[in-house]
Amino acid sequence: MAPTNAPEPLFLGLDLSTQQVKAVVIREDSTIVHETSVHFDNDLPHYKTTNGTYHGPGEGEVTSPVEMWLEALDLLFDRLHKEGVSLSSVVAISGAGQQHGSVFWSAQAEGLLASLDAAKSLRGHLFPGAFSIQRSPIWQDHSTEEDCKVLEEAVGGSQALADLSGSRAYERFTGTQISKIKRLQPKVYASTARISLVSSFIASLFLGKFAPIEVSDASGMNLMDIISCKWDETLLNICGGPQLREKLGSEPVIGGTNLGTVSKWWVKRWGVNPECIVAPITGDNPATVMSLSAPGDAVLSLGTSTTFLLSIPPANTPPKRFTTSHLLAHPTTSHGQIAMLCYKNGALARENIRNKYANRDWAEFNKRVQGTPPGCSGYMALYFPLPEIIPPGIQGEYCFKLPSAESETPKQIEDIPPEVHCRAILESQFLSIRSRIAAILPPNAPHLHRLVISGGSSANPVIRQIAADIFGMDVYVSSTKEAAAMGGTLLAKYAWWKIRNPDGSFEDMTGGEPAGTTRVAKAHEEESKIYDELVSIYTQCEEQTIKSSASAA
Template identity: 60%
Template sequence: MSDPLFLGLDLSTQGLKAVLVDADGVLTHESSVNFDRDLPTYGTTNGATKGPAPGEVTSPVRMWLDAYDLIMERMRDAGVDFSRILGISGDGQQHGSVYWSKDAERLLSSLDASRALAEQLAPDAFSLPRAPIWQDSSTTHECRELEEAIGGPQVLADLTGSRAYERFTGNQISRIRKAYPDAYWATARVSLVSSFMPSLFLGEIAPVDVSDASGMNLMNVLTCKWDDRLLEACGGPELRSKIGPEPAPGGEFLGKIHPYWVQRWGFSPDCGIAPFTGDNQATVIALSVPGDAILSLGTSTTLLLSIPPAETAPKCFTTSHLLSHPTTPDAYIAMLCYKNGALAREQVRDAYADHDWTRFNELVEQRPVGNDGYMGLYFPLPEIIPPNVQGTFCFTTSPSVQPIPEGSMPAAAHARAILESQFLSIRSRITAILPPDAAPLQRLVLSGGSSANQTIRQAAADVFGMRVFVAGKEGAAEGGAQLARFAWWREENGGMGSFEEMRAMDGEGARMKCVAEPDAARERVYAGLVEPYRAAEDAVVRMCAEKTA
């Protein structure tokens, strides 16, 4: 037999991507479908539809089915030999949910290879034709109800890894139960986008992956089991059956591929289907191992900490997320999400650096580390961390932290100020999240648009005191392929071995290169600025609260 391949599929908001890796973990193929461009009849904008109710954002499930057929056609046309694929996994946009009808299992199990998926499954396999996705914000009332039922946001965060968020599936289910009762009672099973995806390959509804289940407000993040109090609060006594079996760990195949795929596309009947996970977790799988931190510098700023198993579980705060790790038992992924990332950096660039990144970088490099005692916090949009703050706030930090008018801060200081404040906000929270007995973080892996900027890379290395690496462009889909490969690799090794052991043989240097080394003297300056930053942030929170009082 030819060398095996492993397929990873990434169903994001805007499209479906497929990648193949070989048995050595090397990327060999990429294909993609863009929902707006390639499937325009659905009328989506960036893959989604707003309304009709305030805050509702959904995607048509049939569009995702059509995308599956289209990406298979593109892979076939590119010469992919489907018979070489021995494992399939992937990821879906976190928090999206799919509602299966009572006919779904029968329709999935009896797929006819002469017909496309959408012809056979839509609409009859679904009690709701449109899936609520992560951008939906219609469940604020349900979030407050859930927190009250459990004992408050901190109690819920300690139990599930997060306080109640509008996009989380438990709160989505709670709203659908009230707003669309007929659809809810017609629902036999609820999937996440990530468990919807392998269901199509298996011909039966797949369980939710243990890591993606962490983003539902329904699972106990320490035991990795569904919590009956949460199920009852969100969906009543019937939700236990609708949610399916206990969440599935990674590293094991759920079953073999359905004959539909063998007959229609030429897959091997020996191809195994592994659990699919969330997009953030798949990015962690693609780019890091426990002991690494990933900093995504895109439109938003997101820190993902891959925390190895430790005697003490990580702490969870109402401003952070704690997710079970998709491959490593008793390990976690901690996540900090900031709404104001690239947008804030670009606004400072436009206002103080003539809309030019080269000029922005020059201003950063002209200013000393610590910015001569000036600090600036920039929130063009209402922020998540710290919550409910908006505006630009300037301070002096010596001899004490004092607010000053924006115009009193030197114009040349703003470029360095935004980088230092964004990174200090994250640094100030890392120590609190990590267990006291956790080993020090080893590497900082940058991704997103700003990761190409060497000045920003160096600032990150100095603030965090870590070597900085830049990620490749494959991201979540490549992580999905590695999850499939991991399940196959463990099966080949008698069910033994860790994900880290598999990746240790992959030639890490070829996948990632170090782009910035920390300067020890600069890192010491930033260590001394953590407390002044916290004082400035506390002052911003007070000022914004007084404004809205």
């Protein structure tokens, strides 16, 4: 039952991202009551960060000051209080944190968390004594190449690591970050009592004790068995030695778990409801999935980079793992997963083609796309102005004439007709994703329902329609602007709802439909059939591209 001083329960979700921390408050019907944020560079300029980060001193090192995060949370709640948010009505808190970032707690941290003094700010009480490392490694860090090589070699290669943990070794992933600190700063590592992700760091502050790591965010560490969702002893020992299990705490926990109520500090200092529960906080990408999609949906972010997120329901046969994609545990569905594909060449590549072949004008670009038939009159081109992630390391432009008979293969040519490029770049970018969906999904997986798109290019109606036709799904856009924070509020609401509905699922709570989505394009069946035939041809073109790139190196 909601407390008598909160006739209308509210739910709070935070998003601690690279550049800011945001708060979203919703009602039980999921309508937004309030939003506020603290921008690190603008609101806390004394830390002298650039986009919330420090670069160096070592090559490839990118960190953020933990002290800044603490002060930002103090300021965020000060703003919520001054802006009239009824914190006494908040019955559950969850959120999202930038993935892969890590916080290293000292031996004194547990006692300091348990004895938070309401007369002091979080920063004043916890910093610096609660931390063995004052600058947290974050997802932009790329200083752990040596540790990645050691990890992959120890388990039998990149594919073996992907099969076990869901991803090959990545420099930004937490396991290799821990390995580097143990290798270069052994005394600091030995003095570290607990290691949190950014997500569980936030939850620990609310609880006044160490919070467990959430299962989906744990997937971005190269430390968890992606199928059992338990810490893997071999990976732990490679990255952190026999001490690492204790430093990570209990096994990862699934969303909807009630971790306990907020510590008295939040009640006394900010008037938060003393019965407010704290739910596991997840990573920003999984939170976005929870906000924008339902099982059977996919999320396509068309920003500077391209990110594709696909919820995969539990199946007897687990999804295949690849060295070019990520498999994450689902935040709320036991034995469910999220497949994630990340491409570096997104908007930049599209803009390059627009500038070169459409007079730098999107209207002209759209006109040229619509003037070219599906399949580009038998041509295909792959565009990588920057070294790509998928396929790895490929750079340049590769053009092909498609075969006229099934027994033939695509023929690499110097260029394709100028008027074809605008459609060709959309087809190649989306066919790359299509070709990998089929490989990842388990056999007999149900057909995907909807494609929810976001990012700058999602406003282009022609791009929306091409996406609908290539993926064979109706395309939707969401009215939600702060998807990760909104996903966090829904996870808070889910933990509260689940106390009253212990056997219910997240989809039972939401009705299986994400709020605030609108259909903006309907797949054309005839065009989709054309693209179904082009998936395997795209794969052949990509294979030739990889060979051409290798021979030219």
